[in-house]
Amino acid sequence: MHAVAPRPLPRTPAVSGLLETLAFFRDPEFAADRFRRHGDLWETRLLGQRTVFLRGEQAVTDLFAQGDALEGWWPESVRRLLGSLSLANRQGADHRARRRVVGQLFTAAALRRYAPAIVGLVDALCRDLAASPGPVALAGRLRRFAFAVIAGPVLGLDAGERDALFLDFETWTQGLFSFPVALPGSPFAQALRARQRLLERIGAVLARAQEAAAAGRPQAAGGLDLLAGGLDEAGLPLADADVVEQLLLLLFAGYETTASSLVCLLLSLLQHPTELAWLQEELGGISWPPAPGEAATAFDPSRAPRLDAVVKEVMRLIPPVGGFFRYTRRPVTLAGVAIPADRVVQVSIAASHRLGSPEADLDAFRPRRHLEAGGCGALLLPYGGGERVCLGKALAELEIRLLSVGLLKQLDLELLPDQDLSLAIIPSPTPRDGLRVGLSRR
Numbered sequence: 001m002h003a004v005a006p007r008p009l010p011r012t013p014a015v016s017g018l019l020e021t022l023a024f025f026r027d028p029e030f031a032a033d034r035f036r037r038h039g040d041l042w043e044t045r046l047l048g049q050r051t052v053f054l055r056g057e058q059a060v061t062d063l064f065a066q067g068d069a070l071e072g073w074w075p076e077s078v079r080r081l082l083g084s085l086s087l088a089n090r091q092g093a094d095h096r097a098r099r100r101v102v103g104q105l106f107t108a109a110a111l112r113r114y115a116p117a118i119v120g121l122v123d124a125l126c127r128d129l130a131a132s133p134g135p136v137a138l139a140g141r142l143r144r145f146a147f148a149v150i151a152g153p154v155l156g157l158d159a160g161e162r163d164a165l166f167l168d169f170e171t172w173t174q175g176l177f178s179f180p181v182a183l184p185g186s187p188f189a190q191a192l193r194a195r196q197r198l199l200e201r202i203g204a205v206l207a208r209a210q211e212a213a214a215a216g217r218p219q220a221a222g223g224l225d226l227l228a229g230g231l232d233e234a235g236l237p238l239a240d241a242d243v244v245e246q247l248l249l250l251l252f253a254g255y256e257t258t259a260s261s262l263v264c265l266l267l268s269l270l271q272h273p274t275e276l277a278w279l280q281e282e283l284g285g286i287s288w289p290p291a292p293g294e295a296a297t298a299f300d301p302s303r304a305p306r307l308d309a310v311v312k313e314v315m316r317l318i319p320p321v322g323g324f325f326r327y328t329r330r331p332v333t334l335a336g337v338a339i340p341a342d343r344v345v346q347v348s349i350a351a352s353h354r355l356g357s358p359e360a361d362l363d364a365f366r367p368r369r370h371l372e373a374g375g376c377g378a379l380l381l382p383y384g385g386g387e388r389v390c391l392g393k394a395l396a397e398l399e400i401r402l403l404s405v406g407l408l409k410q411l412d413l414e415l416l417p418d419q420d421l422s423l424a425i426i427p428s429p430t431p432r433d434g435l436r437v438g439l440s441r442r
């Protein structure tokens with residue numbers, strides 16, 4: 001018996017790649033269209049780089065099983081704005097050591113510590129919203145909320161420090177997926193300057209936490225004390241500049257994506273009143289606020305299965321991160337297709353989430369599919385997977401559950417007419433007009 005030879009990789013007609021690159025930036029259907037034409041794996045050329053797109057369970061499973069042949073990869077703009085010390089830009093043992101250090105901020109015990117403060121932030125947001133004299137654009141409010149969670153309960157910044165950091169972060173984020181040339185005044189040049197200010201401010205926060213620890217004073221707030229004793233791959237403590245770049249990554253990764261999932265969850269429910277009513281039936285049997293000792297687990301999937309199904313369905317149809325990347329150091333075979341070395345591989349989360357049998361009707365918003373025997377019928381990977389799976393998954397899920405229950409139990413929202421509800425996709429999906437709603441107390 002001969003092993004079946006891998007099939008060749010289909011290629012889009014891309015000579016210089018210029019037309020493909022333009023289409024990639026302009027056409028929201030770029031990947032979906034090519035998946036239809038070329039199947040589940042195909043190669044194109046973007047910004048001069050040969051890039052393989054893939055979707056679906058077999059290819060993704062094979063990819064995660066061949067971690068040794070792969071590296072993490074981010075576009076040049078992201079790489080430079082995150083910095084060379086960032087764990088996102090590191091490989092192998094360097095990467096694993098930093099994941100271990102930063103992972104200490106997201107253990108079950110750490111989440112129990114943050115949960116009561118997150119409940120406090122949910123209530124403060126609801127009070128603010130209820131006191132607003134007129135309609136409100138929710139997207140901006142939810143961005144600030146998500147930023148406050150990672151900056152406050154997790155990193156221990158007070159409200160003044162949070163505000164100072166937030167504006168620089170918004171500028172920095174604008175540059176993340178921009179053209180990486182620092183022409184004066186360009187989004188990338190502004191983002192590089194914002195990066196410098198952010199590093200200085202985060203450095204000062206870290207120094208303060210270290211002084212408190214050295215003086216034996218308990219941490220006033222936040223989890224930075226949990227990082228004490230973090231060691232690098234050689235067993236040495238990480239340098240401050242190293243830790244600061246990890247914190248920069250966390251602040252960004254911690255709010256951009258979560259804010260997107262929150263606003264898309266509310267948008268989807270407001271567009272599907274029957275599903276909202278179905279969820280409200282469950283919330284009717286749940287009390288808010290949760291008892292302080294229970295806040296981290298009170299709305300777990302076992303206690304609020306409908307909420308879990310709604311969150312899963314929103315993340316399936318509108319994943320906050322549409323795809324993630326790897327780089328092939330050696331040739332690999334994925335779903336029976338040969339992928340040469342030196343390729344960027346983009347795993348399409350969005351396309352994988354909609355790939356299944358026609359009967360599953362995977363383009364429809366139908367949260368109940370997640371409670372049916374056999375599951376939803378598609379591979380779900382909103383948080384990526386393998387050695388680089390999202391580090392903040394547990395925090396994100398906790399935050400989404402607390403905000404959804406707290407807000408939907410306290411406020412009635414009404415979608416205002418005459419607004420653009422279509423989604424801007426980069427860096428993370430958000431409704432173009434900011435999701436304008438009328439609000440009243442329940």
Ligand code: HEM
Pocket residue numbers: 072087088099150249250251253254255257258261319320321323324325382383384385386387388389390391392393395396
């Ligand atoms: C709904 C919210 C979120 C989603 C959908 C999300 C999704 C993702 C995805 C798809 C990746 C890439 C995984 C890969 O390459 O395989 C990632 C990586 C990462 N995420 Fe998240 N994320 C979310 C929230 C958070 C939060 C709250 C934090 C931390 C505060 C966080 C921290 C990170 C970090 C540090 C990485 C890099 C991991 C590595 O390279 O080893 N994320 N996330």
